[in-house]
Amino acid sequence: MFRPDYKRAIVCRYLSFYDPHLKKRFRLPLVHIRIKHGRNTIRTDALVDSGATTTFIPIELTEVLGIELPEETSEAIGANGSFPIYRVKIDLIEVLKSRQSFCRFKDIYASIPAKKDSIPYPVLGRDSIFRSYDITFRENREHIVFKRPKK
Secondary structure, eight states: OOOOOTTSOEEEEOEEEEETTTTEEEEEOEEEEEEEETTEEEEEEEEEOTTOSSOBOOTHHHHHHTOOOOSOOEEEEETTEEEEEEEEEEEEEEEEETTEEEEEEEEEEEEEESSTTSOSSOEEOTTTHHHHOEEEEETTTTEEEEEOOOO
16 A cells, blocks of 8 residues: 655656547556545546646536636647636645545646647646656656655
């Protein structure tokens, strides 16, 4: 059984992702997460992305979580240029290993792409997981290492 031990490194294997457009399966630095907002909870996978400056949640999950979107959008810039987003506060995002939380973000702001099907899963960016852990991507071993920085 996994017990969070914040003095040791936490290693997560890459997870499989199927791209229906390419009809191909990839192994990516995806981790299991749990998102809670109000009385609603969803468990899903999230990409750990060192190139993302913010945390993203697909707009499709806002309905499931009961998140009300603001009327105004702002802009984000990605690999394909700029796109409209909503900025919302999420009650809790937990990163999981063996169904147990090893990292929690309370009252975290997330960017929600305004267009459906913009992103296939949530993205943990530099404003969340990278502020809490030193992260190493081990591509050849297909795993990701989370280590708390020494204070």
